[in-house]
């Protein structure tokens with residue numbers, strides 16, 4: 001029940017939230033020092049490997065787990081200690097959790113019924129929701145008579161029907177096959193835009209996170225490593241884990257020659273120098289080695305002797321829309337270039353020596 | 369060698385064992401039923417078809433008395449036991465761990481392990497003491513004893529059902545603004561019905577069946593059908609007993625079929 005105060009401001013404020021399971025020697029820190037602000041009306045994604053604490057964080061927001069430490073506010077109101085049924089937050093569960101003894105319509109109307117809404121309103125909203133997720137024809141079916149994708153849509157409609165301020169979605173698409181998954185991704189995004197409800201979406205699929213989110217947080221081992229727009233996370237990762245987890249990356253170990261402002265000059269194998277961006281909060285010292293990343297599509301193969309780098313071709317793998325060319329730099333470090341197959345280019349021959357031209361400003365120095 | 373799927377039918381002697389088992393299980397019952405329709409009083413020689421033993425049973429006011437007592441006692445005892453067992457099952461599966469939980473679980477199930485005769489004698493002594501102290505000698509003792517005896521039987525299927533139930537369903541209910549009471553009423557309870565029905569049926573049958581508990585607890589004139597029949601059999605065996613037993617068999621078949629239909633519909 002959004003009170004209609006527009007699309008601005010902060011919906012959920014999480015401050016220094018920690019969650020410890022067990023005690024003493026067996027204590028396990030599922031969440032540590034989570035600081036996070038989710039804005040009203042945004043599509044926010046939590047991305048991370050299995051067991052990193054995504055579900056735990058959602059459960060803390062929904063009220064199924066009490067944080068061991070820290071504060072949690074929804075629309076400015078402290079909700080620590082509030083029971084799940086008192087929070088204007090609905091969840092689409094990882095396994096859907098549809099009520100097996102109720103029909104599709106009864107499932108969708110359940111929240112409104114519990115809120116004590118009049119029968120006519122429940123019926124009207126249920127119809128509207130079934131229309132929204134294209135399930136009108138199946139109102140009288142039981143969940144056991146639905147396919148996985150249909151169950152998923154009912155779970156979504158059930159969570160949307162009470163018009164919550166926030167919808168929490170725990171890997172809602174992970175059980176679907178690729179084609180249905182793509183369809184549902186589009187559908188989810190459409191529903192989010194149409195309803196204006198704040199979505200907090202959990203996934204361990206990096207492509208899904210990049211394509212759907214307004215902003216995302218990358219988590220590992222109970223911590224948030226980086227928070228930003230898909231563009232920032234992809235092009236300006238601050239940590240090795242983030243760079244590695246999202247997409248394919250080339251890691252290079254390079255020497256710092258000079259540091260100026262938010263950038264640094266690094267020495268490339270073969271003697272040339274290149275300007276690189278430096279991750280926030282990091283000031284590399286001149287003369288030390290740092291770890292830097294560049295995406296495979298940010299380098300081009302050029303004739304031998306041109307470009308910033310020289311490399312030997314080790315092989316090529318065809319991926320349909322593009323080809324990955326595996327190379328070795330003159331100092332032995334591996335490097336991969338992704339080349340779009342829009343021209344009828346011949347793959348470079350194995351053992352051939354080529355030049356590499358790097359997109360200016362693409363190289364990023366990582367923390368740690 | 370590609371191993372073929374294990375097939376019990378392929379074992380030597382499968383058919384013979386199966387037939388032998390079925391015969392041992394059902395032949396005595398079939399004979400009992402057949403001789404309930406016997407014209408003659410013999411349990412071994414067929415004297416022609418007759419319903420006279422059924423007529424005799426229905427005209428025997430004692431038989432009607434004890435049957436009615438058996439039925440209402442079983443209904444009441446199983447009913448109370450089911451309510452208590454449901455509460456116990458909820459407490460042992462939904463309340464989170466509390467000190468002494470394992471102990472309580474063992475205490476609830478223990479009566480299943482204790483020989484019935486021990487329970488019977490314990491009840492005899494205890495009830496005799498209460499009768500002397502209070503002067504009350506009514507059916508209350510029988511109801512209490514049967515209820516207590518039924519609880520572990522009713523508890524088992526209810527607990528099993530609660531344990532296999534998906535906990536996220538109750539969480540989903542809470543997430544959709546159901547209070548704990550509403551979540552129980554609209555989600556847990558409807559899903560628990562098959563377990564509760566099974567628990568009630570088990571309790572009902574156990575109460576209907578027990579000779580030992582009744583024998584040791586009853587006062588004069590509180591015979592149930594099993595203790596009455598046992599008393600009669602000591603004197604003379606007439607096919608009237610066959611007729612009564614057959615009627616109870618029919619009743620239990622109806623109960624079991626009903627149970628089957630209810631649980632299957634709930635699926």
Ligand SMILES: Nc1ncnc2c1ncn2[C@@H]1O[C@H](COP(=O)(O)OP(=O)(O)OP(=O)(O)O)[C@@H](O)[C@H]1O
Pocket residue numbers: 021022028030048049050051052053054055056057204
């Ligand atoms: N009730 C609990 N008691 C103890 N440890 C728990 C409990 N719940 C979760 N954990 C642990 O906390 C960690 C984070 O769990 P969580 O379910 O949040 O992971 P996740 O990121 O959602 O993983 P997945 O992608 O596999 O769903 C895991 O290591 C898990 O074992």
Ligand SMILES: [Mg+2]
Pocket residue numbers: 054055056094170
């Ligand atoms: Mg999870």
